[in-house]
Amino acid sequence: MTQHIGIVACSAEGAALCYRTICMEGARLLGPHAHPEISMHTPSLAGYVECLDRGDWQGVGELMLTSAGKLAGMGADFLICPDNTIHQALPYVVPRSPLPWLHIAEVVAASAVERGFTCLGLTGTRWLVDSEVYPEKLAARGLRYVRPDNAGRDEINRIIMDELVGGIATAQALACFQQVIGRMKAQGCDAVVLGCTEIPLIVNDANSPLPTLDSTRLLAQAALRRAMHRQ
Numbered sequence: 001m002t003q004h005i006g007i008v009a010c011s012a013e014g015a016a017l018c019y020r021t022i023c024m025e026g027a028r029l030l031g032p033h034a035h036p037e038i039s040m041h042t043p044s045l046a047g048y049v050e051c052l053d054r055g056d057w058q059g060v061g062e063l064m065l066t067s068a069g070k071l072a073g074m075g076a077d078f079l080i081c082p083d084n085t086i087h088q089a090l091p092y093v094v095p096r097s098p099l100p101w102l103h104i105a106e107v108v109a110a111s112a113v114e115r116g117f118t119c120l121g122l123t124g125t126r127w128l129v130d131s132e133v134y135p136e137k138l139a140a141r142g143l144r145y146v147r148p149d150n151a152g153r154d155e156i157n158r159i160i161m162d163e164l165v166g167g168i169a170t171a172q173a174l175a176c177f178q179q180v181i182g183r184m185k186a187q188g189c190d191a192v193v194l195g196c197t198e199i200p201l202i203v204n205d206a207n208s209p210l211p212t213l214d215s216t217r218l219l220a221q222a223a224l225r226r227a228m229h230r231q
Contacts (some may be wrong), residue, residue, distance in 0.1 A: 002036035003227040006076025006099065008067040009042035010083035011165045014197025014216055018082035021220035029224065036227035039074040041067040043166070048086060054129055059172050061092030072098040075207065080104075080223045082197045082216055085128045105137035107222040108193055112143055117191040119144040121184030121210060123203075126157040134195060141163030146187050152180040164198035174202045182209040 005022065011016035018164065019040060026035025043063050057079055067205050068079055079101045081087065087104055094101060112120055120138060122129050138145050147214035148156065159173045177199070181192050189210060194200055197216040204213050 002030070003077035004037040004039065004075050004231070005223050005227050006068070006071030006074070006079045007038065007040035008064055008071065008079055009040050009047050010081065011045055011087055011198065012042070012083045013165060013167055013201060015040065015042060016081070017102040017197060017200060017216050018220045021217050022224055025221060027222055029228065030193075031212055032085075036224065037075075038200070039071050039076055041070045043067065049161075052085070057089045058092050061088050061089035064089055064093050065096055068093070068097050068099060078102065078223075078226060082219055083136070084133065084195045084197065084215055085125045085131075087133045088131050100217065102222055102226060104215050104219045105134045105217050108134070108195075108215050109137045109141045109143060111213055111218050112138070112191060112193075113141050115191070115211075117143070117211070117213075119146065119189045119191075120213065121181060121189040121192040122195055123148065123156055123180065123192060125160050125201060126153050128195055129153050129156075134193060142190075145193075146184045146189050148180050148184065152176075152183070155181060160196050160198060164196070164201055167201070169202045174207065177203050178207065178209060185209050193205050 007015060022038060023116045027033055047063055076099060079099050084104055120143060122134055135145055155176050163173055191213055192210040193213045194203055194215055200214050201218055
């Protein structure tokens, strides 16, 4: 018996990629067409963005807890959130959550150590890159990190919020990411965290100046292992 995965979703593209990855890789591990039971709840993204714009992390947490409660009622055994940015609200969420969580940055940090990386470039929304979500988890594993410069943070944030969350992927956006990642490579990074679950829509190992740590797929794989009682 596998455990029931609950997905606390925020933005559609990242949540959809996470869901598809669980289903596709579940079949590889469990047999044709097989995957663990999955439930997902998604409040309106506008509600999250309103909270983010005013720096209301408790408000973000309340939205996450609403999803957590509904997923617990559906029978989920544990929760994941395929959105890096709103992990900043987990300190408000975890003490009141009806179910345990996997933390996306812990999953990425563990993968980085396993692959032998030592210094990671961080990409994601400005809310995420300015936060301690990744620095805390990376430091706990002895990993160093580099944030993009201010111009890079602003342009990546614009691309994510104005384009990628709506499923828009352009050559110009890819070129921007390649330039930012290239600068972090020059600063000593040996891998880059795709720290927004939509970034894999345009950036991957084939077109990135650095090896990628795809937070979306890594979280999905960790959820599969948890559901199969392998972690």
